Structures are given as C-alpha cells and as structure tokens.
Amino acid sequence: MTATTTRRAAGVRAENHTPIRRRRPTKRLKNTLMGLGGWLGSLIFFLPVAYMLLKSFQTETDAAEAMPKLLFTPTLANYAGVFQAGFWPYAINSLIVVLASTAVVLILAVPAAYALSIRPVEKAQDSLFFFISTKMMPVAAAIIPVYVIASALGVLNTLGILIVMHIGMNLPLAIWMIRSFMQEIPEEIMEASAVDGATRWRAARSIILPLIRPGLASTALLCAVFSWNEYFFALNLTNSTSTLPLFMQKFLSFGELYTAHIAAAATIVSIPVVIAGWMAQKSLVRGLLFGAVK
Amino acid sequence: MATTITAPPTPSPSIVRELTRVERWKARGPLLPALIFTILLTQLPFALTLIYSFMSWNLLSNKPPQFNGGANYLATLQDEVFWRSIGNTGVMTGVSTVACIVIGLLLALLLNHSFPGRGIARTLAITPFFVMPVAATLFWRSAIFDPGFGLLGWLARQVGLPAVSWLSEYPMAALIILLTWRFTPFAMLILIAGLQSAPQDQLEAAKVDGAGPLRQFGSILVPHLRPYIELAALLLAMNLIQTFGEIALLTAGGPAYQTTNITYYIYLKGFNSFDFGLASALGVAALLITIALILPALRLLSGIFQKEGRR
Numbered sequence: 001m002t003a004t005t006t007r008r009a010a011g012v013r014a015e016n017h018t019p020i021r022r023r024r025p026t027k028r029l030k031n032t033l034m035g036l037g038g039w040l041g042s043l044i045f046f047l048p049v050a051y052m053l054l055k056s057f058q059t060e061t062d063a064a065e066a067m068p069k070l071l072f073t074p075t076l077a078n079y080a081g082v083f084q085a086g087f088w089p090y091a092i093n094s095l096i097v098v099l100a101s102t103a104v105v106l107i108l109a110v111p112a113a114y115a116l117s118i119r120p121v122e123k124a125q126d127s128l129f130f131f132i133s134t135k136m137m138p139v140a141a142a143i144i145p146v147y148v149i150a151s152a153l154g155v156l157n158t159l160g161i162l163i164v165m166h167i168g169m170n171l172p173l174a175i176w177m178i179r180s181f182m183q184e185i186p187e188e189i190m191e192a193s194a195v196d197g198a199t200r201w202r203a204a205r206s207i208i209l210p211l212i213r214p215g216l217a218s219t220a221l222l223c224a225v226f227s228w229n230e231y232f233f234a235l236n237l238t239n240s241t242s243t244l245p246l247f248m249q250k251f252l253s254f255g256e257l258y259t260a261h262i263a264a265a266a267t268i269v270s271i272p273v274v275i276a277g278w279m280a281q282k283s284l285v286r287g288l289l290f291g292a293v294k
Numbered sequence: 295m296a297t298t299i300t301a302p303p304t305p306s307p308s309i310v311r312e313l314t315r316v317e318r319w320k321a322r323g324p325l326l327p328a329l330i331f332t333i334l335l336t337q338l339p340f341a342l343t344l345i346y347s348f349m350s351w352n353l354l355s356n357k358p359p360q361f362n363g364g365a366n367y368l369a370t371l372q373d374e375v376f377w378r379s380i381g382n383t384g385v386m387t388g389v390s391t392v393a394c395i396v397i398g399l400l401l402a403l404l405l406n407h408s409f410p411g412r413g414i415a416r417t418l419a420i421t422p423f424f425v426m427p428v429a430a431t432l433f434w435r436s437a438i439f440d441p442g443f444g445l446l447g448w449l450a451r452q453v454g455l456p457a458v459s460w461l462s463e464y465p466m467a468a469l470i471i472l473l474t475w476r477f478t479p480f481a482m483l484i485l486i487a488g489l490q491s492a493p494q495d496q497l498e499a500a501k502v503d504g505a506g507p508l509r510q511f512g513s514i515l516v517p518h519l520r521p522y523i524e525l526a527a528l529l530l531a532m533n534l535i536q537t538f539g540e541i542a543l544l545t546a547g548g549p550a551y552q553t554t555n556i557t558y559y560i561y562l563k564g565f566n567s568f569d570f571g572l573a574s575a576l577g578v579a580a581l582l583i584t585i586a587l588i589l590p591a592l593r594l595l596s597g598i599f600q601k602e603g604r605r
Contacts, residue, residue: 035409041401042419047419047480051445052433063437066448109329111324121322127329129592134336136532136588138556141577144570145342168335171328229426231539236565245428245539252432252543259436259443266429277424278417285487288529289522 042137058265063260078264087268090247094228097159097243101166102223106216108167109174114204116175117182118190128179131172139169143236150237157238165233177222177287181215182208218283221276228273244269340581346574353568363594366575375551375559376576380583383555385466387534390473394530395523397474400483405482406489416486419449423479431472431543435461439468439544465545477533481526488522489515528591536583556580 055063057074066253084194116124146165147156155161189207209216231245238246251262347366351359370376404423405416422430439460445459460468492515500510538557541547547554547562554562560580564573 031407031409034404034407035412037406038401038404038409038412039415040406042393042415045401045422045475046418048430048434048438048475049425051437052430055433055437064443066443066445066451068445068448108328112328115321115323115325119321121325122318127325129318130326133334133588134332136584136592137336137340138557138577138580138584139535140536140538140560141343141558141581141584142336142339143576144346144564144577145339147564148342148346148570149339164335168332171332175328225424229428230427231542235542236492236561245426248426248428248432249543259433262429262432262436266426266433269429270425273426274421274424277420281417281420281483289484289525 029209051165052263052266054263055169055260058260058263060258060260063263064094078260079268081261082265082268085247085250085265086249087247087265090242090244093159093241094243097162097166098224098227100159100163101170101222101227104167105170105174105223106220109171109178109219110209111215112175113178113182114208117179118185118204118208128176131175134168135172139232143232146238157241159238159241161237162230162233162243166227166230169230169233170226173226174219174223177219177283178212178215180287180289181212181219185211217286218280219287221280222284225273225276225280299370314604343574343577343581346570347578349571349574351569351571353570359571362571364416366571369572370575370579375554376579378551378554379554379559382466382551382553383535383557383583386473386537386555387531390470390477390534391527391530393474394478394481395468395485395527398478398526399485399523401478401482402485402489406486420479420483422476423483425476427476427539428543430476430522431540434472435544449551461545462549465549469537469540469544469553472544473534475541477530484522484526484529485519488519492518529590532588535587556583 051068054068054070056078057076058069058072059075059077062069062072084267103179115121116128121127146161150156150161186207189211190203228243229245231249234243234246248265251258251265346359347359348363349359350357350362350365401419405412405419409415436443437447441457441459442458444460444462448456458464496514497510500514505513536557537555538561541553541555541558542561545553547558556576557580560573560576563569563576
C-alpha cells in the first residue's frame, strides 16, 4: 500500500516536470497489450468458424488429417456435393418458413408493442411479463400436445405447423424489442402530432413507423436468424418436408470421414444468418437492454 | 368492481362508464391478436400436457389412452434417469452460464478498449452466436472433438498428452465447452453495452484519488455492471436450460444418460419410446422446475423494470 502511494507520488512529481513524455510509453504499452488481448480473444472465438471455412475447401483426404493443413490445393467439390445432396428443397422451405413467420410476427408485434408503450393499456406491465414469461417456459413441456393436435389436424410434416410454432417462438422477443424502440421516441414528437390533429392511425403510420424503421429491420433480422436455426420443432413435427437444420442432420450418419462435406454444408447454411446477425448486432443489444436496464 | 360500488347512481356517469369501456377495448385492440395467439399457442398445450400426464398413453401399444391416476408421476419419481436428468440440467445450465459471464466479461473489457480494428474484432467474436447451431455442433463433433481427426486431439499430442475421446470420456465437459463457445459472445454484447454506459466521471475521480485499476473495477464498474450481468445471466440461463440440438447431435444424451437433460429426456420418452403419458408427466415436472427457478429471476427483472419506471 505505502509502496504504491510513494510510487504514485513519484509519478505525479515526475509528471509535473515532463508530463507528456513520462506518461506516454506506459500508456501506449498498456493500449498495445489490451489491443493484442482483444484481438487474441476474438480470434479464439472465431477460430472454429475459420477452421470450418478452411476445411470446407479441402479434399476429404486433406480434411481427415488431424494436423491442420494450411497449404493445400483448394477444391469446390464439397460445395458441389452439398448442392447435389438435396440442398435446394430444404433451403426453399427454410426461406418460406423464415419469411412467413417473420412477416406475421411483425404484423402482430407492432400493434401489440404500441399498446404496451405509446398508448399503454391498463396493466401493460403484466401483459409484457406474460409475453416474456412464455419465452421462459420449456418448449419440451408443450411438444406432446402440439404433436397430437397437429396430427389430428393433419398438418404434421407441413411448413404451416413450423410457421405457426416459429411465430409463437419469436413473438415475445419481437414485442419486447419493438416496444423498447417505441419508448425511445421523444414525447414531444407524439404531442406535436396530437396538436397537429393527426389521427392516431395517421400518427402511427406517418410518424412512429418511420422512426422505428431501423429497429424494426433488426428485429426482423433477429427473428429470421432464430427461425432459420430452429431445430426442435423441425425435428419433432416434420421429416421429409422440412428446413435446413434437418438437411444438416443427414450428415450425422456420414461421420468423421466426411468432415469436409460437413464443413461445406455448415458454411453454406450459416452464411445468411451470420450476415444477418452481423447487421443486427447493435440493435440486438439496444433492443434487449433498453427494455430492461437503464 | 370497485368503480361500480363508488359510482353515484345518476344516469350520466353510466354513459361515461360505457364510453370508457369502449375506449378501453379500443386501446386494447392492437394488443389482442398477439395476446390471443400467444395464449392459445402456449397456455393451451400446457393445460393439455397436464391432462395427458394422468393418462396411460403409449403409441406403440394398441390400447386406447385412458386415465391411470398418478401412475406416470409415481414412475417418474422412481425413475433414476429422471433425477439424473435434473442434475445434468443444473450442471449444464449453471456451469455454462457462469463460464459465459466470466469469459464474456473478460472479452467485453478487452473489446471495450479502443484499438485498431476493434470493430472487426468484435464482429468476429460475435459470430459463434449466429452460426447455425446444428451445423456448428456437427462440425465440432468431427473436426474438433474427435480423438483421431480432431483439432483438440492433435493439440494434445503436440504437447505430449494422450488424445482423449471427449465425447465418450468427458461428454459433459465437451457439451459445456460447445455451449460456452456459442453463448459467450451474447453475454459479451450485453456487457460491452454496460461498460459503454459506465460512469466516466466517477472513474476519472477515482483515478485522481489514486484508485488502481482493480479498485476502480471492484468498487465502481462491478456495481454499475450488476444489472447488466443479471440480465445476461437470466437470458443465458433461459436458453441453456432448454438445450436440445447440441445434445441430440453431439452425444445423443449419452453415454449412459450422462448428458441427458430434462428436455432431451422428454424427447426420448415422447418420440423414441412414444410414451406420451410419461413424457407429459416429465413435461409437467420440467415446467414446475423452470417456474421455481425462473420466478425469482423474473422478480429480479421486474425490479429492474421498476427502476426504469422511477427514472
């Protein structure tokens, strides 16, 4: 303790004489170290993804070697193989499910978020908690009745049942996020529109929607990511008419001898969601946080 | 109710009341479609699960479903694997959540510092959260965890250690590593946001007063970050408690149920043994456990909300 204080005092004294030159080297060293640490940390997390990309361009013989091969003649054969393995029907199904479920989620979530933020109903907080709480309940506890009902209605193994389940899965998140974006709209703007005599409907359409458009876009992107990646419902409610996670699952039986094929398939199915995720990352945090903290 | 009693018995207020009732329903209008949809889709199945859980109902037997009292619950309580799956759920959720928060905080501290290429570094770090989990799991299984072909086996051999077969010897550790890899970036995102709103003036003042980095961290940053850490932990636990795909594709719950969590056990009972009655009883148990765990967390969240209201 005393040692630190004296050292600090000495530092302060020294700073008084040559304030800039004394401080800079240590600060720069610290910055460099933190920067290196930051890059190292990111790269550790990115490494499996980079490794996946690398292996996807290798032949199966190269990919089967445990030692990571950095020098090799790249091949597109794995990618060609994936497209020949029945990729497109699953991809089109995924696209349909993602687009349909996300569109309905937004159509339901925007008015609901409005009724929970801008013109709050009584007990808005309770309704919000109800939505959030459904997100916490285990889906596994509901899957048997869903299966039984879907079977009775004859909608097992259809995209319709997946779309409905994905709407239920993403709706609470969308309401939470959109509500938080709406709450950020300054009250003066809403008051000004009321003075102008704008009807509620017009105010909603011409003032609120443009203001929350970036937020809406990232909410939609996130819902799309979660819908694209969803596996539990796809596995239990569909088999032949299904989405890309079930296409990926087919590679399970291929085993270790098909690492390069798995890498190529994993890369293809992940590219759209990774890009969507990168685009939505900032708003994801804002949407999640502004509803809760601050 | 209360308004009916206190309202004076003149005719005009009743008209006013009628109007406000219409108004109230008008205000509720936009909320109703989402609310009704969510109630139908989430509450109805839970109610049916409860009913099924008292039935003997196996798709493989040709007997029609019939009520069997509490036999499913009795069987569940006596089922060793059930208790094991609860323990596994706890370990998997608890360890992964803590690991994600600790590593995520470290990453957030590093990536909150400004350095060349920070934006790119952050974007790379967040990637694991968006990669399709099914795809990532299959890749980890063959290219990283496999003792013969995998990266970890190769690394172990390089440093003179025997290559372990992660999936048969340490399946739970392997799962936790995979889950931590996927969810740490999510924790990091929330914690970076927390760090960015840190009270700079207090940190400056502390620095002037001679507080070292550790003191600054302990007495200013940690209290400030607390709600962010709590929120991150809640969201992580909510997701991790329901882990399914990683288990199904990495270990299939094995070996010998070592990595079977409650979600996966319901799946096994329902869609492998086709015992819908037993699977429903397990579902009710899962529901009760989740409520017991999540209710305190929800209260915590509502505390944060109330703070927001006071602001």
